[in-house]
Amino acid sequence: MTKILAISDVHGEENENLYTYLNNNDIDLVLILGDITHFGPLDFVETFINKIADCDVDVIAIPGNCDPKGICNAINEVSFCLHNNIIAYGDAILFGYGGSNETPFNTPGEIQDNKIYGDVFELLANYDYVYNDKVPKVKILVTHAPPYNTEADRIESGEHVGSQGILKSIHEFEPQINLCGHVHEAKSLSKIGSTTDVANPGMLKDNGAVLIDVKDGSNYDISIISLDE
Numbered sequence: 001m002t003k004i005l006a007i008s009d010v011h012g013e014e015n016e017n018l019y020t021y022l023n024n025n026d027i028d029l030v031l032i033l034g035d036i037t038h039f040g041p042l043d044f045v046e047t048f049i050n051k052i053a054d055c056d057v058d059v060i061a062i063p064g065n066c067d068p069k070g071i072c073n074a075i076n077e078v079s080f081c082l083h084n085n086i087i088a089y090g091d092a093i094l095f096g097y098g099g100s101n102e103t104p105f106n107t108p109g110e111i112q113d114n115k116i117y118g119d120v121f122e123l124l125a126n127y128d129y130v131y132n133d134k135v136p137k138v139k140i141l142v143t144h145a146p147p148y149n150t151e152a153d154r155i156e157s158g159e160h161v162g163s164q165g166i167l168k169s170i171h172e173f174e175p176q177i178n179l180c181g182h183v184h185e186a187k188s189l190s191k192i193g194s195t196t197d198v199a200n201p202g203m204l205k206d207n208g209a210v211l212i213d214v215k216d217g218s219n220y221d222i223s224i225i226s227l228d229e
Contacts, residue, residue, distance in 0.1 A: 034064025
């Protein structure tokens, strides 16, 4: 059994409720879904990740569109940057892709959506090629950008601003879970088709998080929680 807590959009603001929650609950891994900083400074990455790790948990992170150049190096100095990587963790396989599709704000971590699609497709296809269905694993796609046209990418106006590349990859490979952030007001747990749970915890300062309890390679529970409860 593996318990994973996912948080997102820190933007350089710690939340003491996170540390309290980790010290009071049995969590194995914390996933940070990007925007650790607000355009820097990179020193915050080490400080923040080390404080989480001091709660006796593992930490894996991806960059967001508001993180500056050098963010993956900063993450790797203290934990593991999952961007464009695959890692096995317990009965789960984690596929990571940070940054976001293009926005009106010209932020440093923006990527053309067709490149996002090509890179995420390759990540999922490489694993799919060697996957052994006799040893099932819960496949978790960890992205900063949410998939397009979901509850997780809806801004206040009702417009959808997520990545069509991520959506297309999910349709093609059907991971069980997509964890994402980026759209602060779109805290939600929804589904793409009948196969993929999509969870956006919202901003850390608003106490949102996603809790995943991986019971084995075929079964899990997923929920949105409040760190202050």
